[in-house]
Amino acid sequence: xRILSNGWNMTLAAVLLIADTMPARAASEADFKxxxxxAEATEKEASVLHNQWTTTEATLAAAKKSASAGDFDAAxxxxxxxxxxxxxxxxxxxxxKERWKDxxxx
Numbered sequence: 423x424r425i426l427s428n429g430w431n432m433t434l435a436a437v438l439l440i441a442d443t444m445p446a447r448a449a450s451e452a453d454f455k456x457x458x459x460x461a462e463a464t465e466k467e468a469s470v471l472h473n474q475w476t477t478t479e480a481t482l483a484a485a486k487k488s489a490s491a492g493d494f495d496a497a498x499x500x501x502x503x504x505x506x507x508x509x510x511x512x513x514x515x516x517x518x519k520e521r522w523k524d525x526x527x528x
Contacts, residue, residue, distance in 0.1 A: 450494060457498050457502050458485055461505035468511045471512060471516070473511045473514060473515035488500055
């Protein structure tokens with residue numbers, strides 16, 4: 423059974439690569455709050471599809487922890503990664519909605 427298609431692997435890699443890009447200047451609390459809000463909103467979309475990833479939740483928690491410690495660069499990076507993970511979970515839910523039928527022996 424094929425779990426992930428090649429297109430899925432490439433999409434996930436691209437999303438995570440974009441999320442890993444750091445801004446040239448130091449992140450502010452406002453930057454973090456905006457990124458965290460976007461990540462939370464995307465995670466809520468994933469929950470509607472019943473496809474939340476535990477890694478997304480852990481990354482959101484890490485973002486909050488870094489922000490409370492005042493490390494807004496790490497917090498911003500984690501929030502962007504969490505948003506990318508949530509987007510990937512949405513992509514998985516929508517792309518696999520009918521594809522599971524291909525794996526069923528007929």
